[in-house]
Amino acid sequence: MSGAVAVRRRAIPGALVWGGIIVGAIALLAVLGPWIVPYDPDAFSVRNRLQPPSGTFWFGTDEFGRDVFSRVLAGAHYSLAMGFGATALSLAFGIPLGLIAAFDRGWLSEAIMRAVDVLISVPPILLGLLVLAVTEPALWKTVVAVGLVYVPIMTRIVRAVGLGLLAEDFVQAARARGESAAWILAVDILPNAWPPIIVETALRITFAILLGSALSFLGLGAQPPASEWGLMIAESRPFIEQAPWIGLAPGLCLCILLIAVNLLGEGLRELLDPRLRGRG
């Protein structure tokens, strides 16, 4: 950047630091999982069935004597893939569709938005089921299904933000220069639309993780013996009174991941919004 007045970078927001550390740690564990698990996550051990947490089995064992800690570690990548993969998919379709719907005031916008209305009116879990029920369940299909479920929501949010920005005078100034639609959307609209989109993305990631887990819980996502957290919770149900740790461990991990992702989103928004930076 040229010019005498350098823009002072503000201190990185605390929310970003903490969210980043936790999400980073979970991601690291998910990657390293296969090498650092103390036990084979899928190995049965009849002798060690339903053991409570102890020095040997940190999170206890389940009804087949599998180590819950190992299974939670090995399952982290499912949730991360679900959350980030599905959300990336919804952004990839939602942002262009939303921007087009905001910019075009004619039949194209109308067509996009009415399709969005129809899809939003169907409960997400039902829509996910609809996509999944017709084929053999598989993790990647769940990711695609959850991603598609959130495309209309993303579209609507991007359009709302875009409509607000299109009314701003700097967009009128761009039109007065005869700038193309693509330039206006890419330079004037999208960079200013990021803060709300990022907050929404963080929220969507958490919902996607939850929806993915819910679909696995219903038996339409990851298949046994995979240690997907939602599936683990589903499988722990019969033992909730004798061995609550089986469901509690993946539940708590899910909870921590969701909070961390939200912190990350909030921190990113703060960092990216120049209006929140100090006056020079």
Added chain:
Amino acid sequence: MADAPLLSLDALSVTYATGRGPLAALQDVSLAIPKGGAMGLVGESGSGKSSVVLAILGLLGEGARVTAAAARFDGHDLFAEAPALRGRRIGVVFQDPSAALNPALTVGSQVAEPLVLHRGMSQEDAAARAVSLLSEVGLPRAEAVARAYPHQLSGGMKQRAVIAGALACEPDLLLLDEPTTALDVTVEAQILDLLEGLRKSRGLSLLLVSHNLGIVDRLCDDLTVLYAGRVVEQGPAEALLGVPSHPYTRGLLGALPRADRGRIGRLVPIPGGLPDLTQPDPGCNFRARCAFAEPACAAPQVLAPVRSGADASRLARCHKAGENLIWPVPDEAVRRHRGEGDILLAAEGLSRSFALGGLLGRLSFRNGIPRLAPQAEVRAVDGVTLSVRAGEVLGLVGESGCGKTTLGRLVLRLIASDSGTLRFAGELVPDKPGAAFRRRAQIVFQNPDSSLNPRKTVAEIIRRPVTLFGIARGAEADAEVDRLLELVRLSPAYRGRYPHQLSGGEKQRIGIARALASRPDFLVCDEAVSALDVSVQAAVLNLLDDLRDRLGVAYLFISHDIGVIAHVADRIAVMYRGKVVEEGPARAVLAPPYHPYTEALLSAVPLVGSSGRAAARIRLAGDVSSAAGAGGCPFAHRCPRRIGPVCDTVVPPVLEPKKGHRIACHLPLETLAAVPPALGWA
């Protein structure tokens, strides 16, 4: 005044806790309002005007520390009893009537509420009293208004209702915080008349907070001028505005474009901005901006009589207040064109309607068969013909909703017209014009906060049109950016800044630099100075004047402020409900003969130092949104000089008292020429 004043504040100080330390919003503010008196509190944004109002009401909240040597209201300790006094003995009216009324409750219930709350009246009695209050503030059909919801009333009616609510408990003092700033000038005049009347009929005391010296002059006996939290001057309004003493007040009056003076060369620009209130200057806090500052100004200044012994009521916080200080005014540049060039832009019969409601709103069922109702439309611009010559400034005035902004966008082809033609430099401009037209015709916006992309630096913002239109590239483009910054009087140090690091006036200059970057011949200035404080506005107006004179740029200057238009325009067009009702050279339009609407508009303008104008005032009933017939004169329904049905049904003929001065009216020219001049000059 032998009586003890109704309200007296002695050395009121307010400090806000902020992230950067305590902010001294008010320092030792003293003022007194006698029973039945009216005090005006003037100052630019950030001067602390509203803090005074909130401090009197005891509504400043946790973060503020309020101290005062004494604060008394009719013998009571103001701060100890503020919760008991506000709403009962002290009424308040804020700026935006739309925000002051709850949209979910009827107007009548909101006027009646304080009566039930403070006076313990029954619902029925309070409702009946509310109706009589609503009619006292001049609302016709008060029963119907009481049953209406706020969205069903116009802005002026809402403000009347808010005033009725403030009067409900028969207060002794009415606090008015910018009560007419959100209203059109003809409606503002109605509200000022109402307040003047209430003051007489009820013996009310008023504290009027405003940035507008004209309305303060009309309504108030005494004036307090606030600058950055300190009282800089105090005294009787007429004497103070007639011969101001403090350099700030003098500068403020010199910066004000005045409708009754017309073009007067350049305005007084007060350089700089408000000082940092977290580090209050023990000396004069205006000295950094003052043209008469000297080393002695660093010493603490006291609010003292202007001339010792002469008149104790006139106080100023300046050791040079007694001297005859005249602000330097920049020289006028030599004007390249005098608006006598060829016609640059010519619009003929431009029209544009906007549809109301969407497709589903029009869908209705009759006998179970769905039908599509005809589209409801608003004709925002209705067959407007106008032209702008090279280097000429055409001022476009009118009240909100008259279509001036739409017209500004139409002549730039930012929105498509339904009918009519547009020619630029003799050539027909198509609906989607090419780069040549875009380069030559640019726009400057009203709101400096929304006109710049917050994610781009100043250099990026200005550079884009330079490279887009191929004016320069690479290092040459950077040099061009510096040249443009210099043109709008900003140093190259601004290149790397983001819009949020600039003040309002600086942002507006960047907006102007961006518009000039393509080296246009024609600029639409859409309320380009309306969002700025007077001292900043003067600097930007001077800049626009200079650019016109030096570069020969023609402007379509859109404004609701007659003073600004009278200052900058060579010719003026007056718009009402989408039509141009009068058009001509500035001097001709501002003097009789007038179109009746122009006459009403001009006589509604609050002028500084002409309290004797009251006799000649024309007042309009209602406002622009009032229902109108179709086909005839657009102004017929509000016109005080309406002849009869002919006005409603027949399109008025165009009278031409002088060459180039056109008035669309049924009245004979002799009648129009016989009216007294509304601005005091013929």
